[in-house]
Every structure is written in structure tokens, then in C-alpha cells.
Amino acid sequence: MKLLLIEDEPSVISLIQRSLSASGHEITVAMDGQSGLHMALQHDFDLILLDLMIPVMNGMEVCRKIRSTKSSVPILMLTALGTTENIVSGLDAGADDYMTKPFKLAELEARIRTLTRRGKDQEKEKSSDVLRIGNLILDKITKTVTRDSVPIDMTATEFRLLEFLLTNQNRVLNRMEILENVWDINFNLGTNVVDVYINYLRKKIDKNQPVKLIHTVFGMGYVMRLTYEDPK
Numbered sequence: 001m002k003l004l005l006i007e008d009e010p011s012v013i014s015l016i017q018r019s020l021s022a023s024g025h026e027i028t029v030a031m032d033g034q035s036g037l038h039m040a041l042q043h044d045f046d047l048i049l050l051d052l053m054i055p056v057m058n059g060m061e062v063c064r065k066i067r068s069t070k071s072s073v074p075i076l077m078l079t080a081l082g083t084t085e086n087i088v089s090g091l092d093a094g095a096d097d098y099m100t101k102p103f104k105l106a107e108l109e110a111r112i113r114t115l116t117r118r119g120k121d122q123e124k125e126k127s128s129d130v131l132r133i134g135n136l137i138l139d140k141i142t143k144t145v146t147r148d149s150v151p152i153d154m155t156a157t158e159f160r161l162l163e164f165l166l167t168n169q170n171r172v173l174n175r176m177e178i179l180e181n182v183w184d185i186n187f188n189l190g191t192n193v194v195d196v197y198i199n200y201l202r203k204k205i206d207k208n209q210p211v212k213l214i215h216t217v218f219g220m221g222y223v224m225r226l227t228y229e230d231p232k
Helices: 010-022 033-042 059-069 084-092 105-124 156-167 175-183 193-206
Strands: 002-006 026-030 047-051 075-079 097-100 130-133 136-139 144-147 212-217 221-227
Touching (some): 010 105, 026 033, 047 059, 047 105, 059 084, 075 084, 075 105, 097 105, 156 175, 175 221
Parallel strands (some): 002 026, 002 047
Antiparallel strands (some): 130 136
């Protein structure tokens, strides 16, 4: 696979290059955000490895600009910043996955395989392009969401989460299951990223609505179903 590594630490670059090249990947390196963005927009890559703390243009801005023009290329963020707030910000910027430094090379390669496989699976997917429950409609082609015909603005991460919930409506989903399928990230169970995004969705699709769609099943997880009861 052709990979773009946007990273400014020589030791990290050397380590990743040796490991991934040995696995048969072709690695292109950019040592600042501006040149990395230029390479990402001018060439086709199977995946982009992006550090957050890079000179000229930070990784968050690079990610947003790539996403605005190339929505399908998988982006894996690599950074020493690993708080929930950092993770949420990175995913909101359009990243598909997030790894904190230091990391194990075996895990990095596993994440790369997972992200590229997910992209191929999505291309082959033949399921319905429109998902709905009650008066909530999600269109996978136009990337739009409406409730009672009113458009609802969604970030990329919120859209993926809602799509997963709709695909599995009436089924209780635990937090790890949601993490693995929406973000392909094996966080520990103590993370509250799922809870943060569930709350985001509730405010956008359930607020002021008589029919609530997203519900908590205590000790188990979350479920999307039609009910007139208030969500817990």
C-alpha cells in the first residue's frame, strides 16, 4: 500500500519507515503540515499517518483540509496528546483512528490493516443507501440526516455513530462494540468518548421531540428504538 507519513520527529519517521517498508508498504514522508497537505492533495494514498504536533500547519488543520476535498482516504492520527478531549477533537476534525505515542509497531500495522479493510468493505457494501426509524432519515449517499423533514447538521463522527445505531436499531450495543465499529479503536472500557458522542446525538435528534430514539440500557449500553419514554 502507498502510505503518506506526516511527521517531524526523525526517530519516529525512521522507526515507522523501517517497519512498514519491511511489510511491503511504500512510504512517502512529509516533515511539516503544509508539505504534507500538498502531497495528500496531489497524490493518491491508501492511508495517511498524521502527527498533530507538526510545524507550519498543525495536524488538526491538515486533517480538516484533507477531509474537505478527499473524504474517503483513511487518516490515522499519531500523537502524544491522549486525553478524551484530544481524541474527540481529532475525530471531529475527520480522523478515522487515533493512536497515542509511544505505540507498538504491531498495533500500528493492525490499525492500518483494519482501516484499509473497512474502506474496501464500504465500497463493496450493497445494503440500502437510506436508513430510517420513525421520522428520522439518514442518507448514506448524500451524507444527510433529517428528522420530520428538518435537516440536522452532523460531524463525520456523529454521522458514523448514527449510521451504526440505525443499522442495529432495537439491538442493545455496548460501548466497546460501538468503539470498534464506529472508530475501529480498541480503547479501554474506561473511556467516555462513546458517552460524549451519544449526548451529542441526543441533543441533535431527540431534543424537543415527543418520540425519543436513543436510550440507555443500564449496565449494558445503548439502543435506538421508537418510544415515547424520555431517554435515561
